[in-house]
Amino acid sequence: MNPHQTIRLAVIDTDSGFVTVLSKRAEAAGWQLRHAAGAVPPEELVAMKLNAVLLDPAVLGDEGWEYLERVCGMLPDLGVIVCTGRSTVAQRVRGLRLGVDDWITKPCHPEEAMARVEAVSRRRRRGRNEAEAGPVIAAELEIRPDQFQAFVGGDSLDLTRREFELLQLLAGAKGQVLERETIYQRVWGYAMAHGDRSVDVFIRKLRQKLEKRSPNWGYIHTHFGVGYRFDPEPAEGLLDEPLVIPDAAPAPEPSSQVVHSSFTAG
Amino acid sequence: MNPHQTIRLAVIDTDSGFVTVLSKRAEAAGWQLRHAAGAVPPEELVAMKLNAVLLDPAVLGDEGWEYLERVCGMLPDLGVIVCTGRSTVAQRVRGLRLGVDDWITKPCHPEEAMARVEAVSRRRRRGRNEAEAGPVIAAELEIRPDQFQAFVGGDSLDLTRREFELLQLLAGAKGQVLERETIYQRVWGYAMAHGDRSVDVFIRKLRQKLEKRSPNWGYIHTHFGVGYRFDPEPAEGLLDEPLVIPDAAPAPEPSSQVVHSSFTAG
DNA sequence: CGCCTGCTTTCACAGGATTTTCACAGAACG
DNA sequence: CGTTCTGTGAAAATCCTGTGAAAGCAGGCG
Structure with missing residues (x-):
């Protein structure tokens, strides 16, 4: 592809x-x-x-x-x-x-x-199958490129093509904030038209399907004015246990990698 | 080799x-x-x-x-x-x-x-798929490359050449979703022309013949926008009527915390 | 050589599933 | 407090697949 x-x-x-x-x-x-x-x-x-x-x-x-x-x-x-x-x-x-x-x-x-x-x-x-790549596993989420499917706890999420590709992209860049433009570019394959809200809509669908299977998880975080970030860890505060990982983790999201928001309004 | x-x-x-x-x-x-x-x-x-x-x-x-x-x-x-x-x-x-x-x-x-x-x-x-030599057996389906024939419960399916090769390909990659392009490429031997529907037509023929011999089985699944997948297991919900998607079920998620059993593919 | 037969390809259309668009409400930001 | 951005529900548009049937082909047979 x-x-x-x-x-x-x-x-x-x-x-x-x-x-x-x-x-x-x-x-x-x-x-x-x-x-x-x-x-x-x-x-x-x-x-x-x-x-x-x-x-x-x-x-x-x-x-x-x-x-x-x-x-x-x-x-x-x-x-x-x-x-x-x-x-x-x-x-x-x-x-x-x-x-x-x-x-x-x-x-x-x-x-x-x-x-x-x-x-x-x-x-x-x-x-070998085109979409050859090992299954990606993040927490209890499993992504199988060869099946075009994702599983949570063994249950299929029943994603559509776009939903699947979006999840695959996000989960593959876990911890990194992806700008909307980037997401669109990579999933849709061409530049995002001004004012297009497709990414938001699909993020919502993904959230719905993910949280139906695994409530209180909070995989997908919104970065206001920038884009979204996928996090395989449970959202803080939802399990009444903050669980601050970043200190211990030797490689948190390197801010050098994260593109800063040159989000142009208007 | x-x-x-x-x-x-x-x-x-x-x-x-x-x-x-x-x-x-x-x-x-x-x-x-x-x-x-x-x-x-x-x-x-x-x-x-x-x-x-x-x-x-x-x-x-x-x-x-x-x-x-x-x-x-x-x-x-x-x-x-x-x-x-x-x-x-x-x-x-x-x-x-x-x-x-x-x-x-x-x-x-x-x-x-x-x-x-x-x-x-x-x-x-x-x-190329290795599984093109020996007989392939999936559930009650048996494929004999040497005879160019497939059997369900001992009865020949009476497939044509293309039908047979298509079934062989699908059954050999059971559990995997195969994209139309891939299927065409492997069965027909060259790249699929844009707009060609041959794969769909042959899938239908295969389904007809398969389900005539073994109704309610659901071997071939469609992945919308992607392709097809062969599944040797009976489709759920076809042998009974377990219904789908409980609307207000309080706990639809089974053991979401427990480590899931990895999806057993053949 | 021409007909017949079965296989393959092509076509058009209907029914769905998916994707896109839109308008509005709520949230975040300065 | 106004502006900008995101979440959401639903309608509209688009795309995809299932299907029946006709047209094209090749091989066998009289």
Whole structure:
């Protein structure tokens, strides 16, 4: 659906020049990048929930082939792209037969490397359901992208398409305040017309359905003049127990992330 | 997986030397090869049931890009590998972004070309639903891919080809909502044209045949605005009359505090 | 070669479900 | 205290699906 799906990539290389340039571009494109200078155990790669890994087996020395084999064997769903210097046809063929998805030769234009990572990720994502993403769980709320449904305590909320996408967006950015414009842009896919109240209406519908299943919860908070914020914790004061979390929590909503309200009236 | 699975590849190129050498090797490896010297309509590519197509867009002249776009757009499941002479980074990036899976530069060792075709086909095959081999059994429904038939309680449903493939797809992804586009893509083999209602029509036929054999079952659920979902469990409320949505029920929520049992999907 | 038959695709329309719009009341803000 | 913004209920508009039937196709048979 979304043409600009965010890509999670790990780069295993010591070529600092290449890595730096690539990182800059990738982050500009909104990718999530991890970098390592040596072999990363396949288990950790799994934990990173990557789309693809871009590596130069040369930095692994003699273990290069073995590592490649292990990664390709254990993680058949992970896109593997080799980007290395001189290599023979035989080496490339060996790698590709082993499970490598693409083999690029350095020096390589970072834009092309990115395009190839995209190509591999795209093909990987295909076939699997489009809306591939693990279920999101917030408190007793569970969101299943593969079913287009959300559950509270096991009961389906019976959401419509827009309601579902809105909830998915909010819950996915839990703790963050999302401006109406942003919400509209992301859920509806195009810019919000001036004076459009659709977001408010759908927020109400969501609140209704959520609170029917789970009263006194207060998932969705209004930020006057700005937008809405989803909070998986019970609303304070409703359970006669304020429960101030923010102090203990090491990562409350970083106000640097939260866009300030440039809400233009009139 | 078997490393030597037979691959069906179409080569669109006029470089007779390259084609000859490649053909020889590919046939030695047991691949099924087709050759064309000009643009082949996407419909024909579909009919060939290919794993991948290897082409040099240069032989198509000005239509090269357009053709690439058409093929990649209509056949998102087909592996597309470009193998051409000089090309700029910008061209390669454009192609890869467009949907091309790999871009090789001539001169190119045929062994490497083959390895890349394999890599693309491998990844393509992986995504597909695995459950296309063995018989699928869901409740009292049994699907036998080897016979192209489905049975309910032992009675054949007498399905046509499309009906069968649709049912197979749905039942293989039971519990998951499949979007119309996805369904069409997988059953028909190419992208759905805007406004095509074929999926709906076949869903109706399936429902008719299924419910004639097993009334009050409700296998196929509609997700408004999204697609369909196959559910092997009997639809609730059809075997009895438990009613729906108590209007003034004081405690409709059961054990909302207790940890819920995760929805058991097959 | 032409007809017949069954399958697939297309079309138009009706009935619903969903989304958008609107007007007003209440709440928040300065 | 006035202005701006949000919550709400309901009407209006839009979109989506179910359905019946006709048109297009392909293959089998006389």
